[in-house]
Amino acid sequence: MIEQLLQLIERNQTFFVAAHEGPDGDAIGSTLALTNALREMGKDVVAYNRDRAPLEYEFLPGYETVVNQIDDSQIFDVGFVLDSGDLERAGGWIRERCQKLVNIDHHPYSENFGDIYYVDTQACATGVLIYRLLQAAGHPISKDVATCIYTTILSDSGSFRYSNANPEAFQVAGEMVGLGVDPWSIASGLYESQEFVRLRLLALALPTLRVSDCGLYASIAVALEMYDQADANAEATDRFINYPRSIRGVEVAIFFRQTNAHSFKVGFRSKGNVDVGALARAMNGGGHHNAAGANVDGTLESVQGWVFDRVSELLADLP
Numbered sequence: 614m615i616e617q618l619l620q621l622i623e624r625n626q627t628f629f630v631a632a633h634e635g636p637d638g639d640a641i642g643s644t645l646a647l648t649n650a651l652r653e654m655g656k657d658v659v660a661y662n663r664d665r666a667p668l669e670y671e672f673l674p675g676y677e678t679v680v681n682q683i684d685d686s687q688i689f690d691v692g693f694v695l696d697s698g699d700l701e702r703a704g705g706w707i708r709e710r711c712q713k714l715v716n717i718d719h720h721p722y723s724e725n726f727g728d729i730y731y732v733d734t735q736a737c738a739t740g741v742l743i744y745r746l747l748q749a750a751g752h753p754i755s756k757d758v759a760t761c762i763y764t765t766i767l768s769d770s771g772s773f774r775y776s777n778a779n780p781e782a783f784q785v786a787g788e789m790v791g792l793g794v795d796p797w798s799i800a801s802g803l804y805e806s807q808e809f810v811r812l813r814l815l816a817l818a819l820p821t822l823r824v825s826d827c828g829l830y831a832s833i834a835v836a837l838e839m840y841d842q843a844d845a846n847a848e849a850t851d852r853f854i855n856y857p858r859s860i861r862g863v864e865v866a867i868f869f870r871q872t873n874a875h876s877f878k879v880g881f882r883s884k885g886n887v888d889v890g891a892l893a894r895a896m897n898g899g900g901h902h903n904a905a906g907a908n909v910d911g912t913l914e915s916v917q918g919w920v921f922d923r924v925s926e927l928l929a930d931l932p
């Protein structure tokens with residue numbers, strides 16, 4: 614598998630690198646880790662994200678080169694789709710624009726799209742798979758690439774707090790620090806450079822916190838009018854779900870984010886005992902064991918009632 618990938622890189626010149634929409638630190642970090650490394654090898658690379666790179670990743674080398682539009686006629690030798698679960702989350706049209714397509718991911722249920730499928734659910738972040746690839750290629754990891762890889766691990770492991778913070782996560786992160794990455798500057802870029810509008814929106818959302826009678830699930834909600842009041846947009850709601858999740862005893866956290874007058878994007882986080890991926894798939898959504906989401910139509914009250922019932926059923930089955 615890695616051999617095939619190395620040949621593909623060696624024998625081609627134009628590359629396209631993309632990751633899932635609404636990108637997190639692993640999506641943008643792995644996009645830029647691979648992009649920077651390929652550019653160092655002298656390749657022509659377009660880094661793409663449907664939603665570009667959010668401002669909080671400004672500190673990543675190559676940040677300003679991530680585009681959200683490409684030439685109508687451009688065809689690439691090789692396309693890499695990273696951290697995406699399915700191709701649609703990156704852009705279904707990518708298939709036709711790339712002679713060869715590669716799926717690199719660590720999500721369970723990652724769709725088998727592409728000509729090469731390099732998926733390892735044991736990797737704590739897709740960035741770790743990029744690290745393995747560069748190691749195999751014998752490409753020396755620059756400080757720029759190291760910064761991107763370190764960010765993918767920090768972001769997907771919740772700053773080494775989640776159960777995916779395995780020995781490889783610490784080992785690779787440690788190696789990146791050895792290459793000159795400054796953990797404080799990345800942590801401050803990610804977590805201590807918030808936009809004030811985000812906290813204004815949070816102040817409006819926190820009063821919606823609800824904990825179930827059983828204490829096992831909790832939720833938070835953002836309604837459309839809150840965006841106007843706080844002068845914020847949906848990007849500002851990133852990580853709001855961590856507030857209900859952080860409550861003692863809560864197993865499942867739920868985030869209701871209104872997307873239009875009649876529907877909500879419902880996000881789920883599990884502390885590990887409940888498979889919220891299965892729950893979301895039953896609602897025509899998707900995701901993995903500990904993080905998933907689905908779209909549900911209705912008013913906040915009706916959507917909450919329906920979702921709370923599904924979650925209660927699931928929790929009733931817990932041993």
Ligand SMILES: [Mn+2]
Pocket residue numbers: 639640696719737738739769
């Ligand atoms: Mn990831």
